[in-house]
Amino acid sequence: MCPERLRKLKRRHFNALLSLGAAIGSIGTLPQAWAQAKAPVILVVGDSLSAEYGVRRGTGWVSLLQERLKAAKRQEVTVNAGISGDTTAGGRSRLPALLRQYKPTVVIIELGGNDALRGMPLSTTQANLAAMARASQEAGAKVMLVGMEMPPNYGARYTQQFRDLFQTVAKSENTALVPFLLAGVADRPDALTLFQADRIHPNESAQPLLADNVWPTLQKLLAKS
Structure with missing residues (x-):
């Protein structure tokens, strides 16, 4: 040659x-605990807000949920399938393989922000989220939808419709809902102190606050198991 x-x-x-x-x-590697004991899986399908963009590995809100599960002596392990830049269409296309691989008992869907940033129709975002919720439930998992909001410069009508679509999907598909992942972070007077230089991604000090927003709803969902 x-x-x-x-x-x-x-x-x-x-x-x-x-x-x-x-x-x-x-996507992340399968936790050792799950590999050894086949512990119940909480699958997080998200974008950069879940994928620890710009923060140290192990300090994002998904990792913090794992710490709280351990402290609560729960057996579940989190699998972080967050991919930076992902949309609801991307999540919908890769979800079936993730469901087959991990057979989760809970699926947390944190997607939609990039749809809005790319100008995708709200109807498309809503349809994709609903399809993901149904597919997860058909696979035997409980579903939590994590909502997002757009800044005011998108216009009052659009921001309201975008906020409402998460509630609409949660109601129609009978899922748990965290209305706004960045509550207490993006809507506070000193919000910039909790964001990275791009003013889009929360920094490391904001991650416990994101976990605070998700944890109570996850606890209620697990209590129904």
């Missing part, structure tokens, strides 16, 4: 490994 062709093959092999590593890193 000529040297140039060999170099191309090596380069393609290296790029393939990088792509595989990125995919594994985005």
